[in-house]
Amino acid sequence: MFLLAQIGSAFVSLRRNVLRSLLTMLGIVIGVAVVITMMEIGAGASKSIQASISNMGTNVLMIWPWATKTAGISSGSGGAVTLTEEDCAAIRAECLAVEAVTPSLSRRGIQAIAGNRNWTPFTVYSGNEDYFTVQSWGTPDSGRYFTAREVRTAACVAVIGQTVKRELFPNEDPVGKDLRLNSVLFRVIGVLPIKGANMMGMDQDDTVIVPWTTMRNRLSRSGGSATGASGASSSSSTESDTSDVYPAVSASTYPEQDSVQAENYLLPVRFNNINQITASAKTAEQVPDAIEQITEVLRRRHGIQPGEEDDFVIRDMSEMLKTMTATSGLMTSLLLIVALLSLVVGGVGIMNIMLVSVTERTREIGLRMAVGARGSRILTQFLTESVLLCLLGGLVGIGVGRLASTIIANVLGWPVSVSLGAILISAGVSAAIGVVFGFYPAWRASRLNPIDALRHE
Amino acid sequence: MATPLIELRGLEKAYRLGDVDVPVLKGIDMEIHEGTLLALMGPSGGGKSTLMNILGFLDVSTGGQYLLDGRDVTTLSANARADLRNERIGFVFQNFNLLARTSALKNVLMPLEYAKHRKSAREERAWAESLLQRVGLGERMDYQPSQMSGGQQQRVAIARALVNRPKILFADEPTGNLDSKTSEEVLRMFQELNEQEGITIVLVTHSAEVGAFAKEAYHIKDGLIVGGTYTEK
Ligand SMILES: Nc1ncnc2c1ncn2[C@@H]1O[C@H](COP(=O)(O)OP(=O)(O)OP(=O)(O)O)[C@@H](O)[C@H]1O
Numbered sequence A: 001m002f003l004l005a006q007i008g009s010a011f012v013s014l015r016r017n018v019l020r021s022l023l024t025m026l027g028i029v030i031g032v033a034v035v036i037t038m039m040e041i042g043a044g045a046s047k048s049i050q051a052s053i054s055n056m057g058t059n060v061l062m063i064w065p066w067a068t069k070t071a072g073i074s075s076g077s078g079g080a081v082t083l084t085e086e087d088c089a090a091i092r093a094e095c096l097a098v099e100a101v102t103p104s105l106s107r108r109g110i111q112a113i114a115g116n117r118n119w120t121p122f123t124v125y126s127g128n129e130d131y132f133t134v135q136s137w138g139t140p141d142s143g144r145y146f147t148a149r150e151v152r153t154a155a156c157v158a159v160i161g162q163t164v165k166r167e168l169f170p171n172e173d174p175v176g177k178d179l180r181l182n183s184v185l186f187r188v189i190g191v192l193p194i195k196g197a198n199m200m201g202m203d204q205d206d207t208v209i210v211p212w213t214t215m216r217n218r219l220s221r222s223g224g225s226a227t228g229a230s231g232a233s234s235s236s237s238t239e240s241d242t243s244d245v246y247p248a249v250s251a252s253t254y255p256e257q258d259s260v261q262a263e264n265y266l267l268p269v270r271f272n273n274i275n276q277i278t279a280s281a282k283t284a285e286q287v288p289d290a291i292e293q294i295t296e297v298l299r300r301r302h303g304i305q306p307g308e309e310d311d312f313v314i315r316d317m318s319e320m321l322k323t324m325t326a327t328s329g330l331m332t333s334l335l336l337i338v339a340l341l342s343l344v345v346g347g348v349g350i351m352n353i354m355l356v357s358v359t360e361r362t363r364e365i366g367l368r369m370a371v372g373a374r375g376s377r378i379l380t381q382f383l384t385e386s387v388l389l390c391l392l393g394g395l396v397g398i399g400v401g402r403l404a405s406t407i408i409a410n411v412l413g414w415p416v417s418v419s420l421g422a423i424l425i426s427a428g429v430s431a432a433i434g435v436v437f438g439f440y441p442a443w444r445a446s447r448l449n450p451i452d453a454l455r456h457e
Numbered sequence B: 001m002a003t004p005l006i007e008l009r010g011l012e013k014a015y016r017l018g019d020v021d022v023p024v025l026k027g028i029d030m031e032i033h034e035g036t037l038l039a040l041m042g043p044s045g046g047g048k049s050t051l052m053n054i055l056g057f058l059d060v061s062t063g064g065q066y067l068l069d070g071r072d073v074t075t076l077s078a079n080a081r082a083d084l085r086n087e088r089i090g091f092v093f094q095n096f097n098l099l100a101r102t103s104a105l106k107n108v109l110m111p112l113e114y115a116k117h118r119k120s121a122r123e124e125r126a127w128a129e130s131l132l133q134r135v136g137l138g139e140r141m142d143y144q145p146s147q148m149s150g151g152q153q154q155r156v157a158i159a160r161a162l163v164n165r166p167k168i169l170f171a172d173e174p175t176g177n178l179d180s181k182t183s184e185e186v187l188r189m190f191q192e193l194n195e196q197e198g199i200t201i202v203l204v205t206h207s208a209e210v211g212a213f214a215k216e217a218y219h220i221k222d223g224l225i226v227g228g229t230y231t232e233k
């Protein structure tokens, strides 16, 4: 009741000088509008990052061989390829938190030819029959995925992504068609569903997936080395996806074989060894369990004594998730600081106007005191005015900000998401600005001596 | 004799200008009885306004004693003085001091915002309207100060001074900005209030004509009471 009356009379005196009140509000309006817009853009960005991460699979784990020490000499990352197909099978059999597991080999720069068309898919991936589960590809768009038998027999079958389908088989159903990868003849057995770009902006549909055995036996011989096998490069310690963005230019220790040499000398492939294992935990929450279980299985199988270092490394998406969220969080905070600064500028404007208003209304203050207003009532009156001014400005600012982000969403196509938090914070911050910057003028008003105030010219 | 409403004993007031104290009131002894209409008269600069401001709790004395209803009120806190002003005292100023761009009715209602015990909005409004009617402005309640003559504005100010049902009304040169005809109207209104309602009124003026409306008068010169006329009407 009292509060209502207070707000009412504050409103009345603000209305006595409409234009000035509006101009004063402008600073807050702009500040809050910027805050809202920034927060909504930020929220939209982090939402789309989250979406693309979960699209990538938050429960995916990658396992690489890691520096092994032989008689105290570190051979560096991947120095000895210690992961085997049997490791893979053991993980599948023993780790309860693991849903699926596959060996992983990938290659770049493999040329695909179908009929008279040719195309170089960004990456050719390989795995076993569980690869599609691990990478959460879902069900094939058409055709089927390869089977365990096809993996075992290193069959020349390929599943292609939507981009590859568009480039090589624009007007036909690719299933059952022939496809040459580096002149090895494959048969297309399925087409992947659309996944779109990942969070690095990489087209995940620009891919061909083959059984890992086929990749190892048929595709590893010619052209550059498999990315997973780039060995000594330290960049392979990060996820394969990062190394896709920053391709590891592996400085190879030995001169590369030319094609004649390659023909003459078979690659000393230790048949059972694989460069990367990819697994998926049953749920994202079970990732830590899965890591623990895999570590235990591999340490036992590799005969690593307690206290000795692992000869493998396990990475999951949570780190990347953290990095990405942190990055976008940092951006949002930076923008927010800018926006808050503009709010402070708006607040100084409020203070300025309130000081002018106090001076201008000194006689009124004197009169109010003469009829019995205590200093505290004068203080609350001016404080109410500045808070009301700021809150109104804040509300208008929220409206303007929402409008701006809607326009941005529609015109620029940026992902934008309404942030209730931002709205509440803005309202709170503008009220706080009203209090902080309104206090000094209000305090000055309340400290006036009634008789001096009445005599003020 | 009953205790006077107001009693001053050797009241002093000095303004501090730089390093020196400039005495303005130099020991005022005075009694104001309930129901009187008193004029404070004297030459300009004599200290009439200063005295009235102290009597009305707008200002504080620097010496002497001030008794209200026999109670010593010489050193009251700012809040206590504000409450006293609100409950017991009404002011009428020479320059009206109305809120600009605010209707006559709202101007009259304004002091009630600070009252301790408030009535319902309807009652307050009805009371303010009756006061405006009483000062002859029943037709102009929605007028703003800029739309009224000086006499009308001063009558709004009187209605405002009455809205808290004060015991004492202080008026500092209430007719100073008015022509002789409206002056007389306003002064008659004071007389009426004094006689019909029994409100104690203290008028500050330097005009003898205005003083003639009072029941008694004090002459103040150079901060001292130099004489008084007691005119029983
Ligand atoms: N705030 C102040 N600071 C310093 N001196 C003051 C102040 N107010 C008043 N005075 C001085 O006090 C003296 C009395 O002033 P006051 O206003 O009481 O006179 P007055 O009798 O009301 O005169 P007038 O009839 O012209 O209104 C004057 O000499 C004036 O200069």
Ligand SMILES: [Mg+2]
Pocket (backbone or CB within 6 Å): B048, B049, B050, B172
């Ligand atoms: Mg005076």
